[in-house]
Amino acid sequence: MTRLFVVAHASTHATEQARFPCDEPISDRGRRELGRFAVPVVDRWVCAPERRAVDTVHSFGAPAEIDSALRELDYGRWCGAAMGDVPEGELAMWLTEPAAAPHGGESVEDLIRRVGTWLAAQDDGYERVGVVTHPAVVRAATVCALDAPAASFRRVDVGPLDVVRLYGGPGRWTLRPNRFAR
Numbered sequence: 001m002t003r004l005f006v007v008a009h010a011s012t013h014a015t016e017q018a019r020f021p022c023d024e025p026i027s028d029r030g031r032r033e034l035g036r037f038a039v040p041v042v043d044r045w046v047c048a049p050e051r052r053a054v055d056t057v058h059s060f061g062a063p064a065e066i067d068s069a070l071r072e073l074d075y076g077r078w079c080g081a082a083m084g085d086v087p088e089g090e091l092a093m094w095l096t097e098p099a100a101a102p103h104g105g106e107s108v109e110d111l112i113r114r115v116g117t118w119l120a121a122q123d124d125g126y127e128r129v130g131v132v133t134h135p136a137v138v139r140a141a142t143v144c145a146l147d148a149p150a151a152s153f154r155r156v157d158v159g160p161l162d163v164v165r166l167y168g169g170p171g172r173w174t175l176r177p178n179r180f181a182r
Contacts, residue, residue, distance in 0.1 A: 003128045004166040005040040008135045009048075009056040011160040019082050020075040020103075021134070026055045030160060034059045037161050042130035048072065048137065056161075057132040064132065069118040073136040076105025098150035108140075109150050115140035120170045138164050145173035 010030030014021040026034070034056065045064035047057045048071050057064040078086055090102035101107040106114075115137055122129070135158040142148075142156045145166050158164070165176040 006131045006164045009052040020078040022079045042128040045130040047132040070133040072134045074105035076103035078103040116144040
């Protein structure tokens with residue numbers, strides 16, 4: 001049974017300011033959060049290619065394999081924009097229709113498919129794998145593990161350094177609540 005510890009990266013200026021993220025480092029707040037984070041004990045680490053994910057896993061003092069399947073949701077032209085700067089109709093469409101991509105990037109359904117494909121390939125025997133990625137990817141992994149509809153993506157709340165633990169393997173994931181202190 002594979003055990004995945006799926007960790008959302010530490011805070012960035014974008015998460016602190018409710019902006020759609022671009023490739024940015026973790027913030028001072030993120031570094032403070034990491035000082036209080038109980039790092040899961042794993043056999044190996046895998047992380048998304050963006051700087052904030054790499055910074056987070058490097059703070060654990062562990063090497064990590066970069067996996068582009070764990071990359072951030074592509075927010076298209078909204079990258080760096082505050083929620084209030086996005087046209088109201090476009091934002092409403094994106095928040096209510098999982099197949100919509102009014103920003104010209106990736107839809108939530110596209111993200112869920114990508115993450116589902118990645119999860120289907122995770123069959124590492126009895127290995128414990130730490131995964132550092134983005135809140136949207138953690139949400140997508142949760143939706144996939146529960147075999148929930150794409151519309152439930154918005155009902156999963158993931159913040160900086162939240163951890164979702166998944167046990168099992170392709171087609172048979174079980175979600176376990178987070179027991180790590182911060």
